[in-house]
Amino acid sequence: MASRTLDRAGSGPLWEQLRNELVTRLDAGEFTEQFPGEMALVEEYGVSRHTVRQALRQLRADGVIVAERGRQPRIAPPPEIEQPMGALYSLFASVEAAGLPQHSIVRAFDTRADALVAERLGLESSTPLVYLERLRLAGDDPLALDRVWLPASLAVPLLKADFAHTSLYGELTARTGIRLDRGHEDVHAVIPTAAERAQLQCPHDVAAFSINRLSFSQGSPVEWRHTLVRGDRFALTAEFSARSGYQLTQPLTL
Amino acid sequence: MASRTLDRAGSGPLWEQLRNELVTRLDAGEFTEQFPGEMALVEEYGVSRHTVRQALRQLRADGVIVAERGRQPRIAPPPEIEQPMGALYSLFASVEAAGLPQHSIVRAFDTRADALVAERLGLESSTPLVYLERLRLAGDDPLALDRVWLPASLAVPLLKADFAHTSLYGELTARTGIRLDRGHEDVHAVIPTAAERAQLQCPHDVAAFSINRLSFSQGSPVEWRHTLVRGDRFALTAEFSARSGYQLTQPLTL
């Protein structure tokens, strides 16, 4: 009993200390096999079951563990199977939702070095990068010009994929197990250059979204992406409420 | 004791029944004066304090009530004092954050009828609307062209305000008590017309964001808004993570 002890003299509630302890031990990779049950923690820390349950309740509320009746608590599925949200996801999902066939023309797909992009990824200037440039079509008409750089150390397995008909994120998880969990992006309104207009086959009087995205997986940079989307075929739509905040939604029109 | 009873035979946990009871009574407007304390509920329903606390814990998690030590629980402040998020809020907050003086030139401010806008607000075509058109400046340079329609029945008290230096949402809550709690918006990338370019005093080679917003307060439409923002002075930026979803952030540059 009580192989580990908590500070019982005023350093915050016992259940809080226990919660912090468990988070610390989790981050240290300690419970990969199985998470201890309530009674095990009661024995180990010498506190009542009530206190243990209060600590575990918090961990569940934070989505760290999941528990069910009759089974030991388990560590929550990695972060969650959440979709990579954002303007880009919104874009391609909306095409899908509209029922339009979606494919790409691969303009370039190789390994190269780019000092500027490497710096944006937080890597050495000479780091080899996998570069993928695609013209994305919805139906028969060009929709977006998409350029992605990924560290070659992670993305080499992707070189065998055919990106005319599959998505980057899908191949990424399928071939390397990497799943994006964090990132940021900025969206500009721009007028396409003549060259870009030619590639996108769009009239001279349409504007475009210029989207830059930097994504991470478990703290490591995974992609730097630049996408140019025709402004006459796409719009961002969002809903907001005091309760659930600001959320992007599917555009109604293309 | 036990002036009200719960079903003790298998109709779900007691604390769940109690929680539902309390929500029902709340919706019936029963606890406007003060919310009953734990011991009062123990007496009233004839259950243990543990069960009452479990029920109240859920109500707190749902944001229905707030509780502190030594004080009786209270009904949570209406929905929450959350800021009206979205691209527009992001825009003007970013100007503020950059330390630039922000003011407007009022181009029009009157009451009129507009069948198209009224329909978008879900109102009769002939409904009188308060119309406010402003050119918004950040520093000395034009930043956005902002046009708002509000139902006159709500917005008449605003007609006395000077919108050269104050915000619409601020005046709205100050003069009418109305606070936006829900809405949606869409963001397009467009090329400004010659007239718009002249008003915004921007070069011919810049694009713009066209933002439409429809906002509600407690289910009633409050504003329909169209804003045209110079693309060379503003960008949307956002962060996303598996944990907290997609959130707009302050642009780094103007």
Added chain:
DNA sequence: TTCGACTAAATGTCCGTACATTTAAGCTAG
């Protein structure tokens, strides 16, 4: 009248116990 200390009341923490319900594993019968 005002400021302070004291008191009552309320929620937060923590312990103990018992039983119910569900899951998973083991075991037996066919």
Added chain:
DNA sequence: CTAGCTTAAATGTACGGACATTTAGTCGAA
């Protein structure tokens, strides 16, 4: 060897008590 039952283990629910800590009000003294 499989199907179904039995049993052990684990969490969920519910009860009880005790003390700590904070809040809000009361009372008294300067």
